[in-house]
Amino acid sequence: MRDTTAEGYVTADGRRIGGVLMEMRNITLRFGGVKAITDISFDIREGEIRAIIGPNGAGKSSMLNVISGFYVPQEGEVWFRGQRRPPMKPYQVARMGIARTFQNIALFEGMSVLDNVMTGRLTHVRSGILDQAIWWGRAEREEDEHRAKVERIIDFLEIQHIRKTPVARLPYGLKKRVELARALAAEPRLLLLDEPMAGMNVEEKEDMCRFILDVNDEFGTTICLIEHDMGVVMDLSDRVVVMDYGKKIGDGPPDEVRRSKAVIDAYLGVSHD
């Protein structure tokens, strides 16, 4: 058993994981009479790659939507950086430093790759509407700074060659990467990835895995990701939450979770009785 006290722990590959960044306490989410999430608690630590896995319909995406403010849970508390977070609109959550990608890709299809990634900087733009309209000194200097940061991310994710291409023309795998770039451009404290590998071929999956690890390593970004493919997640993540039918059935390091009977049952489909 690892040491998961307040000071954090050290991973097998020697990375230092810090204190608790985000904590979900007894979250319950209902849609009308249907319970999507039942009384789930877990935490995400600074610098960690945390995965939420489970079969289709387990409530993983709902959980991600709770974290990013798209859904407001009926019960439970969300704690972020040591403070209880009141119910918020998604754009307010984004401004707190939580960026995300979507399962079905939500990019600005009509804009170029560069412009898409630049929108990720919006939460960091400080000059006001008048500076912007008149386009003087400060706004221009700021634009240059943002451009430099965005170019770095574009280089990092190896999408320089499509910088000026309208997103609508890109293949699926590249769109996913552009979405990741836009989320990274926000320099988030917590990065949420909704099935980053879904619908990809083997090569694209390997690329995406490498990028996720590199992002965590290079920028020290805390990442919480959702996947239903067990294999990929186990190699990638430090700790795993397993969900089934809206309930938490496992939580811990990958090798520990893999051996858990409840998890094996959920994935192999043992009848619930």
Added chain:
Amino acid sequence: MMPDVVFYTAEVMVNGLMAGVLYALVALGFVLIFKASGIFNYAQGVLALFAAMTLVGIQNGQVPFAHLVNAVFGTKVHHFGWTVPSLAAIALTALVMVGLAIAVERLVLRHLVNQEPIILFMATIGLAYFLEGLGDVMWGAEVKRLDVGLPQGMSGLIDEVTFNWFGYGFFIDRLDIAATAVAVALVVTLTLFSQYSKQGRALRAVADDHQAALSVGISLRFIWVLTWSIAGFVALVAGIMWGQKSGVQFSLSLIALKALPVLMLGGFTSIPGAIVGGLIIGMGEKLFEFFVGPMIGGATENWFAYVLALIFLVFRPQGLFGEKIIERV
């Protein structure tokens, strides 16, 4: 020596193009709001009327709601006794339009989030009638003269130059030239703003995908206020041009009806479409009136634009530049 009919045609075309600029301005207001929020804003024409009335009222130092105040308190106030210079009055009116945008968001749009487009459309119809009434109560319903000092009347210079070159003097109204210059400046400014500023980028983002826009920290409410402010400002410019041309009166709000065929031609989502559509309609209806009008008894300008739009609807329903509509089954 070229035959006179070539010159007539050229003159009619140029005049048509300049009328088209004004159609394009009104259509632009529609496109801005439609792109950002998917709302077809029926009140756009009334917005232009309201802006023009407010401008005249401020310029002349009229007391807003004078009749109402006098009726309630038995006073006899009508004017503050000062006049405001044109530029300051335009700036103040622009502020009023921003205030109106905030009020529309607070009192109407905020309560109709996630409603069907038809509901929002109905809300803008209600808004149109409300604004019409508000304008009358605030500033009085009589026909007003608007003059912000734009040049007016036949351009002697162009007449002279063209006469010396071609032996035929072109008749072009100086107000049309001014309107064209202002419209071009406005479109260039809007394009720069939307391409290079933070708010412009946010605006395009919202027009493209609401969910994604939320996830990068854009507040939809702020964007709505911004688009309605810009649409209000565009309406103000259109109101000034039309108002100076033919006086500020109820019929000014009907220019919105002329913008409809422009939108069908240009597509509801395209800013270049609104401009090109406006120019085609303006030029088309003048040429048609000139060549075909006399054969069928004239007054073709009343219906030509709509028939042209109808033909377009049959062959190219998304307009010249609109996004192609593909339904997947």
